[in-house]
Amino acid sequence: MKNLKRVDIIFGAYTQEKYKVLGETLKKSSDQIISEVTDSGLKGRGGAGFPTGLKWKYTANEADPIKYVVCNADEGEPGTFKDREILTRVPRKVFSGMAICAKAIGAKKGYLYLRGEYVYMLPDLMAELELFHKCVKENNLDFEIKISMGSGAYICGEESALFESIEGKRGEPRNKPPYPTVSGLFGKPTVINNVETFVNTLMIMRLGADEFKTLGTSDSRGSKLFSVSGDTPVAGIFELELGMSLEDFVEDFGDGDTKAVQVGGASGFCVPRKKFKDTIIGFEGVPTGGSMMLFNSSRSMYNVLKNYVEFFEEESCGQCTPCRVGCQQLKLGIEAVKKGEKSATYLDTLQKLADTMKVSAKCGLGQSVANSFSSIVDNFKEEMIY
C-alpha cells in the first residue's frame, strides 16, 4: 500500500479475558453509552449512514417496555462480503455490540438476521452464542439473541422488509413513517444496525470516542471495511480510514488500467476515471457499505449496467409500480437501444424514468436504481449505443 493506511480495529485480537469490554461496558448507564456512541460520530455501516447514537437515543426514549435489537447480517449488496468475514472471525464482537445496544435502549431480545447462504456458519455462531448468553447472565443483563435465517432475497436486507421476514411474512418494505425506532420488529421500538456497526460500537467502548474520532474525517469518523473486487490484483477485505480519495484508492488497488470504480455495489455510483481525483469515499462524497468494484478497459460498461439492472429487476420485491415496472423498462430499454430498435434519445427517456423511480419508489431499492443507471449512462453513453 503506497497511499492508504491499513487499520486493524475490526479484526484486531480479542481481549485476553472473554467478553471483558462488554462486562465493563455493562456497568455504564444507558445515557453514558449513548452519549459515547453519539460523541464518536459513528454512522451506520449498512449503506445509509444514519448516525448510530441518534438511532439508539430515539429508541431509548420510547416508552414501550418491549424493544428489540436487530443485527442486519443479510449482506446482499453485490460486491459486499465483509460481514461474512466479521461473523466468521470475530462473532463475539458482534454479539457484544448488540448487548451494549440492548443495555442502552432497554431491550431484552435481539435477532441476528443471517443471509441464507451463510447457513454454514450456524454451528459456530450457536457455539459462540452459548458463551455469550452465559456472559450476559453473569453480568446481570437480561438479554437473549436469536438467529433468524434469510432465504436469499436481497430486499430482506431493507430493514422493514427484514422485520416482516422475521415475523414470518413476505419480505416487503413497509411505509415509513413510522420508523423502526418507533415501530419496528413486531411493531415495537427497534434498533437495527449492520454487523460492522455493532462491532464499531464495541470498539468505541474499548478505545473511547476520542481515539475512535482520530480516524477518518469530520463527516466520516472511524475506519471501514472495504470489499474490493473486480479488476484488481489484490481482491479481498481491507480496513481503511474513511475519507480517502478515490485516486489514492485506485493507485493502491487498481491494475494500472482502471476505467471506472463502482462504489457501493449495484445500488451505488459508478465513478469514471476522470473523476477519481475529485471523489472522496465517505459520507461527504460517495458513501459505500463497503463494496468497491474496479473495472478496467477490457470491460463493457453496457454489460456492467445490464447486469445491475437485471439484478434489480429480479430482486425488487415487486410491490410498487416505479420499481417493479421501472426496472423492467430500464432493462428492456437499454437492450432496445443497443440493438438499434430504439434511437439513442430513448436513453434520455430512460434517464427521466430513473429520476422518477428515485423520487417515487417506496423503499431504498427502487430509489437507488438511478444511482448506477444514471452514473453509467451519463459517463459511458457511447458504450450504451454502439
Place this chain on the structure above:
Amino acid sequence: MANTVNLNIDGIDVSVEAGKTVLDAAKELNIHIPTLCYHEDLCVAGNCRVCVVEQEGAKNLVASCAMPAQEGMVIHTNTHKVRNARKHIVELLLSEHNADCTKCYKNKSCELQDLASDMIISENMFLDLVPEKNYTIDNFSPSIIKDDSKCIRCQRCVRTCHDLQHVSALGVAYKGDKMKISTFFENSMFDVVCTNCGQCVIRCPTGALIEKNYIEQVWDAIHDPNVHVVVQTAPATRIALGEEFGMEAGNIVTGKLAASLRRLGFDSVLDTDFSADLTIMEEGTELLTRLKKALVDKDASVKLPMFTSCSPGWVKYIEHMYPDYLDNLSTCKSPQQMFGALVKTYYAEKKKLDPAKIVSVSIMPCTAKKFEAARPEMRGSGYQDVDLGITTRELAVMIKQAGIDFNSLPDEKFDSLMGQSTGAAVIFGATGGVMEAALRTAYELVTGREVPFENLNITAVRGMEGVREASVKIENVLPAWSFLEGVELKTAIAHGLKNAHQIMDAIKAGTANYHFVEVMGCPGGCIGGGGQPIPTTPEIRQKRADAIYREDEGMEIRKSHENPEITQIYKEFLGEPLGHKSHELLHTHYVKRKRV
C-alpha cells in the same frame, strides 16, 4: 385542540385529527389526489405510488395515502415534479397492463382507464411488457374470472381476501418482474379456498377480477320461443340497481326493476322475497325443532347454535374452514335455491308448464350465487333448479343493451304466483335482517304476540358493527311451546367473513353460547355483495341498508308468516314446514372441503 395537527396543502391551511393522512387532509379541502391501490375498506398499502405529492423539505415525493399528516407540514399536490412522476407511474402501469380496452368487460368502468384519460396519455411512452409474460386467463370458476394480463398488482384483492374476508385464497407470489397475484400453487380459483364472495371483484380497479357473466345465455333464453323464462330478483338488488344508472346510493327502485325485467322479455317477473319468507318459515321451524330436541328431549346429537345458510359465500367458507360445524348449519337452502326448486315443480304445475322447458334466472347481488346454482346438491326439482344466476351489474348491462331508459320507467309490480313479499323478506338484504325476520315470526308463533319492539323494528340486531349480539326473553308462551317459557334466546350476527371467523373461534373455544347465529359472507350483508354496483364504501353500504329498512317500513305486510302466497303454498303444495315435500325441495346438505 390537542389532538389536531395543522398543515398547509397547496397554500391552504387545514387542521385534521391526529392520525389522519395527507390524503385525508386534502379531501377535507376538496383537493383531489388520484389514487389506485387505496381503498376505504382496506389497510393502506402505499404501493401504486399514484398519489405521490411533494412535501417541502423532503428529498423524495411522499405517498399521500400512507403519509401521516404532521404539524407544520407543507404539501404541494400539483407541481411539475408531482405531475411528471404520476404520469410516469400511470404509463408504467399501462405498459404492463393488457390495455385492450374496447374488448374489456370493465371498459368504461376501469380506474386505470380513468386515470389514463385524465392525464391524456396518447402514446406508448414505454415498451409493451404484456407479450413477454405469457398470461393465461383462469375461467374455471363459475363465479369469478381472473385475468392476470389486466392486473396492476395494487393488491386490493389480496388485502380484501385476507383482511376483510379471512380467506386468503389470493396472495402475492414471486418477486421482481415475476411478482403476481396468485393462489395456492397457482391453482384455479375453482380449486382453492375461494368462497366466490366477489369482494375482490368489487374492489379490483381494472378488469383483472370480474364476475363470470351469463348475459348472452340469458339473452339466448329470452329469445328462444320454446322456453318459458322465469326471473327472480333478490332483496338487495332493488336498493342498488339505481346506482348503475347514475342515481345516488340508497334509492329504492323496486318498481322500475320489475318494469325493466318485463321489458327485457322475461316471461314471468317474480321475487326472491317470496322464498325469503319461505326460508323464515322453514328455518324458524327448524330452529324451534332444534331447541325442543335439545331442551326437552335432551338429544345430544342436535347441534346448537344453528347457523343461517342463506349466504353461499359463508356456506363455502364454513365447508373449508370449520367442517366440524356443518351440522350446525341450517339445512334450509338459500332463498334463491328454494325459489329455483319451486319454479320447476309448484310453479310449473300451477302454470301447466313442462319444467324441462323452463329456464330459471336469478338476479342476485352476489357472485357466489353462480357457484351455488351450479352445486350438484341443487337439483331438487329433478333439473338444475336455477339455470343462470346473474348479478345486479349484469342486469344493468342488459338494460343498457336493450336501450331501456331505466330512470324514466314507470313503477310496476311483480307477477303474482311467487311474486308477493313482505318487509321481513326485504330486510334479508342487510346484515341482521334474517335474524330480525326470523324473530318476528318465531316469537309470534311461540307466544301468539308480536315481538315486543316498537313498530316491529328490532334495532338491536341492526347496524354495521362487525359482530353483534342480542337476546330475547321468551315469556307467556302458548301451551304447545311451554318448554320455551322463560328461555332467553341468545343470538349473534356477523357480516364479512373475518367477523364470521371471530364468532366461530369464540364458539370453538367455548366462550360464546348462542342459540342462533346469522352470518352473511359480505360486509354489510347482501347490500354489500360482490355482485352489487361498484364502488363499495362504508358510506354507500350504510345508505343501501337505510333504504332496505325504509322499504320494510313501507310494506303492507311485514311478517313472513302473513304472506298470503306463503299460506297458499303450504296449503296447496308443501303441507307444513319441514314436511316431506319441504325436505325434498327446500333443504340440503353440505360437504367438507379442503383447507387450501
